[in-house]
Amino acid sequence: MNDSHYCPHTPEEIAEMLSDIGVASVEDLFSPIPSELRATTFNIPPGMSEFETFSRMQAIAGENRQGMINFIGGGFYDHIIPSVVDHLSGRSEFYTAYTPYQPECSQGTLQALFEYQTAICRLTGLDVSNASLYDGGTACAEAAMMALRVTGRNKIVIDGCVSPFSRQVLKTYLFNLDVEVVEITPLDGLLNRAELNSVLDDSVAAVLVQNPNFFGGIEDFTPLADQVHSAGALIIASVYPISLGILKSPGEIGIDIAVGDGQSLGNPLSFGGPSFGFIAAKKAFIRNMPGRIVGETVDRNGKRGYVLTLQAREQHIKRHKATSNICSNQGLCALRGLIFLSSVGKEGLADLAVLNRDKAEYAKEQLSSLPGVSVLQSTVTFNEFTLFLPKNADGVVASLLEHGIAAGVPLGQYYEGSENCLVVTVTEKRTKKEIDIFVKELEVALCN
Amino acid sequence: MQLIYEQSTPGRRGVKLPASDVPAAPALPAFLLRTEKAGLAEVSELDLVRHFTNLSRRNFSVDTNFYPLGSCTMKYNAKVLENAAALFAPFHPMTALLPGGEDFCQGTLGMLYDMGQMLADITGMDEVTTQPLAGAHGEMTGIMLIAAYHAAKGNKAKKKYVVVPDSSHGTNPASAAIAGYEIITVPTAPYGDMDLELFKKAMTDEVAAVMMTCPNTLGLFNPHIKEISDIAHSHDALMYYDGANLNAIMGKVKPGDVGFDVIHVNLHKTFGTPHGGGGPGSGPVGVKNALIPFLPQPRIIMDEDGKLLLETTNPGTIGRTANFFGNFGVMVKAYAYIIMLGREGLIQVSEQAVLNANYIKEKLKPYYNLPYDMICMHECVFSASKQLEHGVHAIDIAKFLIDKGYHPPTVYFPMIVKEAIMIEPTETESKATMDAFIEVMIEAAQTAENNPQALLDAPLTMPISRLDETKAAREQKVCCIG
Secondary structure, eight states, X not given: OOSOTTSOOOHHHHHHHHHHHTOSOXXXXXXXXXXXXXXXXXXOOBOOOHHHHHHHHHHHHHXXXXXXXXXXXXXXXXXXXXXXXXXXXXXHHHHTOOOOOSGGGBHHHHHHHHHHHHHHHHHHTXXXXXXXXSOHHHHHHHHHHHHHHHHOOOXXXXXXTSOHHHHHHHHHHHTTSSOEEEEEOOBTTBOOHHHHHHHOOTTEEEEEEEESOTTSBOOOOHHHXXXXXXXXXXEEEEEOGGGGGTBOOHHHHTOSEEEEEOTTTTXXXXXXXXXXXXXXXXXXXXXXXXXXXXXEEEBXXXXXXXXXXXXXXXXXXXXXXXXXXXXXXXXXHHHHXXXXXXXXXXXXXXXXXXXXXXXXXXXXXXXXXXXXOEEOOSSOBSSEEEEEOSSOHHXXXXXXXXXXXXXXXXXXXXXXXXXXXXXXXXOTTSOHHHHHHHHHHHHHHHHO | OOOGGGGOOTXXXXXXXXXXXXXXXXXXXXXXXXXXXXXXXXXXXXXXXXXXXXXXXXXXXXXTSOOOBTTSOOOOOOHHHHHHHHTTTTOOHHHHHSTTGGXXXXXXXXXXXXHHHHHHHHHTOSEEEOOOOSHHHHHHHHHHHXXXXXXXXXXXXXXXXXXXXXXXXXXXXXXXXXXXXXXXXXXXXXXXXXXXXXXXXXXXXXXXXXXXXXXXXXXXXXXXXHHHHHHHHHTTOEEEEEETTGGGTTTTOOGGGGTOOEEEEOHHHHTOXXXXXXXOOOOOEEEOGGGGGGOOSSEEEEOTTSOEEEEOOOTTOOXXXXXXXXXXXXHHHHHHHHHHHHHHHHHHHHHHHHHHHHHHHHHHTTTSBOSSOXXXXXXXXXXXXXXXXXXXXXXXXXXXXXXXTOOOOEESOSTTSTTEEEEXXXXXXXXXXXXXXXXXXXXXXXXXXXXXXXXXXXOOSSSSOOBOHHHHXXXXXXXXXX
């Protein structure tokens, strides 16, 4: 009877329960389903033991190339994860709970999310954060929709230097709405200011930029923020949280809404997910924020506690008038982000950012000294930069993959005319030795 | 408990970083740098471990308490699933998107492909995209696919409405609205399902889709579902299935067979992946053949030699709804769950989920008002209307349960039931656990009559008592200042 040891009843218990219900068989409980609608096939293979299941999963993981040396980023980054992150987020009191609708028995999750919101506010230099979104791409889309609500306007301008994936997500979110999306074609891996000036009119709800951008370039968007505000629009920045260990915060720049992907904060690469998206904004926009927000309050005895707040924005109360359709978000991944940030701490995050940049600068110098190789950016970069190769980057990347090196992201499929461009990412995990091997292998690949 | 920031000491660190083995780069120009370091916590590793361990102890969870939260399917999460997901931690998603990169990711791409095939079989669909990151995200993706379908037929301007029953999850109308549609809500009839006559009146050629969950949020299977599908299709409206309640019907009925065109599946409900205190979930979307041309990219396809490839050049696609392939780590767990339980195991899951819900329903019926008294599927919905006569609301019963060590059922949903108490035991709970819960629910009903104040005062055993939610909303203190 017990095909699944996760269904605990004995045949005797089942018989007793059926008798209490007053039906003869379990099948009788499915009588509300008209017989002509019943499934005629069900082709899932027979089950297996826990041991066999794990072996099968090991075999599947074994079909991927192991031990690849990553110089790829593109939104997901190979960073250290302190052991405490796995151990503490692995407390099943955290991971087997659900959305904290009942605050008295969910203070663990609620306080952690409040601490997470605090970390995001301090990192971004903004006033308010929600309890997380799905990922960096959907966070860009949610921020754009927030700006549409705030301004009542209907045009979104996106810098083409924003991740092509995030741009695509945003366009998908907006495709069936009465909203115009204008993309600015990058100029040498930077925002084309002249083109932006030509489209920034009083119908623009928001301008979306990314810093560092998809090419790796860092720009000072402080003057742009003023310009966008003068046009009555909001400025949204997608940011890389590790870089905020040293870079000017969105709040200092004058950004209205900052978003980003939290994967780099203690979440494994895991073939693209789960990670989390973060969103922080100026206080004035809090009622237009999407998703869950945790707030501080007191109990009947005046004791401090935490609750989900401003729920009147949300789908389970407002239904079709909600600020977003989000129900579950990425709570556990946000918890991992908080534990990561609390582990590296105030000084550690700054050091980590410097370490990333030092490694990347070393790699940039070595790689760009190869014959025919140059660096695209005229500006400074963080831990990513774009190389201009003497040949098509696709072939170079494919050949280095054979040697276990993921050399970078070739730009040809994302930007027309960029077939020779390669975005290289160097995190703190890459050793000098690995960088030197990469330089040698690239040299060989360029000669072939 | 103190906040982690209140335990900080300047200069203290929780982890040692690798030493640099490269020369220091020249500093960045000052105008690009932040003026002050971000005010993160400054604690030792042990302080950090104690803090989060103690925080975790302030949670109820499936692993510590019965958690019959209706509509959320809080079943036990098998531990082997966590181990399986850890195997895939090092794989970078960009690898698959590099030229020739698919060759190095055949394991992960193959698993996603297989996962799609199995979910398609379970739901009666033709193809599945694993990209959506949660149930509501799947709903939005599904409605966008429907919008693309109508647009391709030249009907974008004509199709303006999405029809939902008033018993639907709040995410349904919210997702449809975000995807650009106006909402028509159809009331529930006294027999517990969407009112068929009012539905017929609501249907016109301007309706793009009908969103339903079946069994619905009252836990009832709609016997008219085929007729509803036929009516929708006669207006070229597509049928959307909210898979939140799929745990009731695996192997018993396939949404695709009864006329649904698009479905999302909540892997964190039906397929045993943990809810994570509010996520990550995962919401793969299945579609019938007519909608395949619009699926998000990259789409995983298999060539004739069985090799997995990524299709990225489909002109009809709605684009992308997430940066990569969805919540892959969650899918690993759901995949392991499906292959471990297998055909018979999944059928047994649905059978015992339905058995358990009916058992609780029958046992509590004498004590609580059961507005729709019939065989239910995986969950049952009571009303605290009898208790209200004594001034006791559903929320007070919920708080009493917390004192007794039970996570409360879902209360005040579905909104169509006054003082709703929605109980979903799931298949993983033993009879003994349910019997003890039933006893406590009976005690709550008796206490409501004898000593209602005791319920209004609950909970008394938690670290905090009931919180002032108005103050939270008014003051909007959402981060720690200082």
